[in-house]
Amino acid sequence: MKIVVVGCGYVGLSLATLMSEKYEVTAIDVDQEKIDRINNRVAPINEPQIQNFYNDKNLNLKATKNFVNAYKEASFIIICTPTNYDEVTNQFNLDSIYSVLEDIVKSETSSAIVIRSTIPVGFCNSLNIKFPNNDIFFSPEFLREGNALEDNLNPSRIVIGSSSSNAKKFSEILLQISGSSKKNIPVEFMESSEAEAVKLFANTYLAMRISFFNELDSYCESFGLDTSNVIRGICHDNRIGDYYNNPSFGYGGYCLPKDTQQLLKNYENIPNKLIEAIVETNKTRKDFISDRIIQKKPKTVGVFRLVMKEGSDNFRESAVQGIMKRIKAKGINIVVFEPYLKEKLFFNSKVIKDLNEFKKVSDLIICNRHSPDLNDCIEKVYTRDIFGVD
DSSP states (O other): OEEEEEOOSHHHHHHHHHHTTTSEEEEEOSOHHHHHHHHTTOOSSSOHHHHHHHHHSOOOEEEESOOHHHHHHOSEEEEOOOOOEETTTTEEOOHHHHHHHHHHHHTTOOOEEEEOSOOOTTHHHHHHHHOTTSOEEEOOOOOOTTOHHHHHHSOSOEEESOOSHHHHHHHHHHHHHHTGGGSOOOEEEOOHHHHHHHHHHHHHHHHHHHHHHHHHHHHHHHHTOOHHHHHHHHHTSTTTOSSSOOOOSOOOTTTHHHHHHHHHHHTTTSOOSHHHHHHHHHHHHHHHHHHHHHHTOOSEEEEEOOSSSTTOOOOTTOHHHHHHHHHHTTTOEEEEEOTTOOSSEETTEEEOOOHHHHHHHOSEEEOSSOOGGGGGGGGGEEOOOSSSOO
């Protein structure tokens, strides 16, 4: 069986890597540097387990920009291209998916098409009308950034938005690459719109939980209560559980901001209060954190790391950027320490490469997640990281 994976970010690359242990896999991407790194078995993203697979496994994996022959010969084409949120249209930008589908149509293949990119509810139904010669269905991924390969190996569940023979075969492939013989992995087949809803509601629930504990922390900090005592007292209840409860500057990253906004868009003509509040409370949290920082009257604020979490190189939509914009608007000078940045400026703020210099020039250092690197200047540090976990 030949499989094509389009898009080599966290979702696509981890899937292509695992599948290539057992199948002939072609990875398609528009980034030539990323293609070269994959073919030279150098992981193009910060995902240590992928590099370990490159070093230790015999993989039948090649990367290319040339999709024509790959599409013609594929049994499955798996689309993992980005669907960023468009603030103008107030919904996902689906251009990358349409572009891939048009190329598939031109290749005149009858391959089954699996969409793993996050999409609005009802999108696959519209695609199957527009492109009737291919079986198109959605199968959401539930991956943590920095742990994508591990989460493919140990999925919490497999959700397939179809009951076709292709859908069942794809579920078997996912079970096979996970080594499912030793595991009991739930597999759910459902309508495509239901699978699309699963993805958006799952991420919105996680955003809601983060927001709940962030607002709890805002309350505790305002009234001088120990946030950690309150959270521990709550989370011993098994119905609540001791997870996803560490306060932060807000939820961010690849998925939660855009998925919550897209779900709210899907609610456009449906009465709701909670979904809207989940989107708005993230802004409120950033306002609160920014006000606390401004009240300290620092002349220069140092931003320690832009990345969302430990082990990640992604700082797209990171919550600390929202804090930066708010305090910068008040005329406070900002400097940034972020090893992944090559530029000298980040949104017109100076990037300092030397950590000691960064500490010296900063009156106050803010960090979404604390690091031992700041232990020697702890009196300068402002964070809401209570438990030291992501």
